[in-house]
Amino acid sequence: TPPLLPIPLSTPSTSRRAGIPEADTPSQNRPLLATPRPRALEARVAVLETYARRLEWQRQAADDLAV
Structure with a gap:
């Protein structure tokens, strides 16, 4: 059986944009900040x-143990 792979934990964003409230963001930038990036x-x-x-x-x- 393959070794158990650890599940990577998500880390909080270090982007300065992540902390900008929507009300403070210019309207033309809101879609860019809300859209997930391909990566x-x-x-x-x-x-x-x-x-x-x-x-x-x-x-x-579990199936192997049930046999």
Whole structure:
């Protein structure tokens, strides 16, 4: 069985934009700040894939014990 992979923890954003309230943000910049970036989406997909693999591994381990 493969080793158990740690689930990466999300870290708070260090971006200065993250702390800007919407009311203080110019209206033309609001869509840019609210839209997820492609890299952020790729990172989230990678985390979910890792989590799914971990759940599958745990399910297989439970099935092996049930035999």
